[in-house]
Amino acid sequence: MILIDGKKVSAEIRNRLTKETAELKSKTGCAPGLATVLVGEDPASAAYVRIKNKVCAEVGFQSFEQNLPAETTEAQLIDLINELNRNDAVNGILVQLPLPNHIDPQKILLSLDPGKDVDGFHPINVGKLVLGDALLTPCTPTGIITLLDYYDIKIAGKHAVVLGRSNIVGRPMANLLLQRHATVTTCHSQTVGLEQITRQADILIAAVGRPHLLTSSMVKKGAAVIDVGITRVDGKLTGDVDFVSVSEKAGFITPVPGGVGPMTVAQLMANTLQAFKARNNFAGEVGSQIFRREEEDEAKVV
Numbered sequence: 001m002i003l004i005d006g007k008k009v010s011a012e013i014r015n016r017l018t019k020e021t022a023e024l025k026s027k028t029g030c031a032p033g034l035a036t037v038l039v040g041e042d043p044a045s046a047a048y049v050r051i052k053n054k055v056c057a058e059v060g061f062q063s064f065e066q067n068l069p070a071e072t073t074e075a076q077l078i079d080l081i082n083e084l085n086r087n088d089a090v091n092g093i094l095v096q097l098p099l100p101n102h103i104d105p106q107k108i109l110l111s112l113d114p115g116k117d118v119d120g121f122h123p124i125n126v127g128k129l130v131l132g133d134a135l136l137t138p139c140t141p142t143g144i145i146t147l148l149d150y151y152d153i154k155i156a157g158k159h160a161v162v163l164g165r166s167n168i169v170g171r172p173m174a175n176l177l178l179q180r181h182a183t184v185t186t187c188h189s190q191t192v193g194l195e196q197i198t199r200q201a202d203i204l205i206a207a208v209g210r211p212h213l214l215t216s217s218m219v220k221k222g223a224a225v226i227d228v229g230i231t232r233v234d235g236k237l238t239g240d241v242d243f244v245s246v247s248e249k250a251g252f253i254t255p256v257p258g259g260v261g262p263m264t265v266a267q268l269m270a271n272t273l274q275a276f277k278a279r280n281n282f283a284g285e286v287g288s289q290i291f292r293r294e295e296e297d298e299a300k301v302v
């Protein structure tokens with residue numbers, strides 16, 4: 001069994017981004033800029049935003065931190081987003097979710113410039129992902145594709161089973177896997193006979209948020225098992241996979257913490273650089289292709 005080390009891969013991506021940013025800066029005099037928008041004082045959201053800004057500074061990006069009070073109105077937030085949309089120094093805008101109840105997250109997403117939507121949640125970017133033509137794709141599932149590539153886990157022709165169908169993880173995950181020519185099954189809360197399906201998976205991705213839902217009997221020997229779940233149990237971060245038993249059967253497995261989690265932030269930075277390059281017409285790999293080795297000719301695959 002090979003333990004997938006998300007911390008190591010994330011550090012490698014951040015190093016690459018740091019180098020590339022320094023090169024771009026010396027050529028053009030400017031660096032990518034990321035704006036984080038936090039409304040209210042939810043401690044978990046505030047912690048996520050702090051990490052994002054820390055990594056942003058680490059890789060040499062400009063960060064534009066916008067911390068707004070909980071009573072900010074929807075109109076005020078849209079005004080701020082419009083201002084960030086117009087600001088040429090800002091290449092990526094991240095609105096930390098969840099937003100307070102009086103603000104409709106869909107309206108906020110729609111107000112974002114899709115070219116700056118580094119979370120990949122704007123309906124235009126979701127549509128492009130479904131069409132197989134997106135530049136900015138959601139960070140967590142894209143980071144998972146990067147992990148599979150880094151460990152040279154073949155995707156094309158494999159049966160990938162995704163547990164969960166959220167807009168943040170499950171659905172974009174299934175689309176990214178399909179784009180890489182996997183045969184994809186999505187399971188969710190209404191799926192009947194979960195175990196029969198998961199046992200067929202060469203690549204098994206759990207994004208549910210139920211500690212230890214996935215046990216050894218649900219896994220095919222040698223499968224690559226990716227655990228997205230994060231639930232705090234007795235103060236400890238716990239995944240959806242029963243790590244001890246499943247690791248005896250899996251060919252590859254991610255730990256929690258230290259697996260998928262660190263990839264999400266690295267991917268956010270990769271997306272921001274991608275948005276910067278697209279804006280300035282620089283060439284470069286697309287977000288989910290950093291370590292890609294498979295060489296299918298996309299033009300010939302239908």
Ligand code: NAD
Binds near residue numbers: 165231
């Ligand atoms: P969500 O609550 O929006 O979605 C959960 C999904 O699980 C739903 O689609 C539901 O249909 C499905 N589900 C429920 N019971 C199921 C079952 N028995 N079998 C199969 N599917 C079932 O959650 P989310 O936002 O997609 O997040 C999922 C988990 O991933 C959470 O623990 C979250 O904290 C974690 N997460 C981690 C990262 C990261 O960076 N590591 C990022 C996002 C989310």
